[in-house]
Amino acid sequence: MPLPSPSPDPRHFARAVTELGEKRPVVARSAIYNAQGLKIIDKGVVIDARLYDRLTQHQLKAPLDDCLDSDPAVSGPGLRDDARALAAHDRFCAAMVADLKGGETLFEELALVPLPRQIGFQLTVLRETQPELWQHALRSALTAGWLAARSGLTRYDQRLLAAGGLLHDLGMLHLDPVLLRPQVQLTREQRRQLYTHPLVTVMLLERHHEYPKELLRAVLEHHEALDGSGYPRNVAGAELSPWGRVLALTELVTAMTADGREAPALRLSLALRMTAPRHDPVLAREVTRLLAPLREAAPAAGDGHAADDLRQIEQLLGAWRTAAAAASGLSAARRAAVDRVAELCDAERKALAASGATAAQLAMLGEADADSAGELALIAREAAWQLRAVTRQARRRWQLAAGESFPLPLQAWLDEAEALCARWLSRGETAAPATTASPAAATAGAPDPSSAR
Secondary structure (H helix, E strand, O other): OOOOOOOOOHHHHHHHHHHHHOOOOOEEOOOEEEOOOOEEEOOOOEOOHHHHHHHHOOOEOOOHHHHEEOOOOOOHHHHHHHHHHHHHHOHHHHHHHHHOOOOHHHHHHHHOOOOOHHHHHHHHHHHHHOHHHHHHHHHHHHHHHHHHHHOOOOHHHHHHHHHHHHHOOHHHHHOOHHHHOOOOOOOHHHHHHHHOHHHHHHHHHOOOOOOOHHHHHHHHOOOOOOOOOOOOOOOOHHHOOHHHHHHHHHHHHHHHOOOOOOOHHHHHHHHHHHOHHHOOHHHHHHHHHHHHHHOOOOOOOOOOOHHHHHHHHHHHHHHHHHHHHOOOOOOHHHHHHHHHHHHHHHHHHHHHHHOOOOHHHHHHHOOOOHHHHHHHHHHHHHHHHHHHHHHHHHHHHHOOOOOOOOOHHHHHHHHHHHHHHHHHHOOOOOOOOOOOOOOEOOOEOOOOOOOOO
């Protein structure tokens, strides 16, 4: 599948900069010129909302972050202090620090993360205008550094992977902020824009020689998966770099343990079990080990639909091949896309079996006690997210042309699957776990850059 073209709109970053200027001084450290060499803002001018139109009516000669300062900016020592404060009240971050001999090294490596002045400025904009995304960045830095340490990497590599965790969603500042709102139903074009945020981040970072190619590649891959179900390139297996595997798992961990998640340790444990083919098994075992003493009791079982919905999800996953067989006259490329989605459906059915949630297993379970029913509800919610991820993969891989539609059997399957996902995911928590968004859901991410859910 071809890479989507990154097309950041300069108006979005300018909006964030002028929003920052309403909170604290943002000053032009050098004169700002348009592409024709005409000065539009003098050196020393304070930037605020009144200058937004002037900044966006011109194509600028130099990137805006080259020309601006806002002191005090994000710095290494400040990162160390913010991470310490985070670990003081976040039990997952605290557990990672406690898990390492000399856990203080996580904080000390953050203090040494390479931060060119322009990147420090952008992080300052992020911290002051997108606090949730800033918390996601800090937690990702600690998580990536911890995973690097558990992998036996050198302290220098730990530092760079912590930098990758910190910076991986920086591109979101240059995209439409509506992408960060988990309640908003994104259009097809907005979702395509969301899929470009790893490329936008890499474009921002590769201007600075402090970041090696291994790190840029890992940032590009932070929403990829070993089974090829990620984005933006759908790489699989050995194509996913070792550092990319660290950041991809970091994205899942941080999004699913973000503030406000219900039973986060239990849910993350279930997600790791149900998405095992997507993640490096050695890294995933480290996370599972860390989670063991943190797991909560299952929450209340909800409205009792879990078993019925799991049966329907399993049935739908098995029906894709039938629907695909009924779609005649497909090109070789379209048939390959259909077959790849069939493989994803098969993998999700195996995940249901590994979780004891197939129709046959549920029939043997009988009447579940309260704890089992609560866990079953969590499995059903995760299965609904996975089914939604499959529908999105189907749409992305098919690449409908303007005015084109799916063959009727496939469209009927998509309609039924998406209706079931909408019903399940409208109950209770609506923000996607990290595997979709981060960026912010994902990321979120975080939102649903968090991927492909």
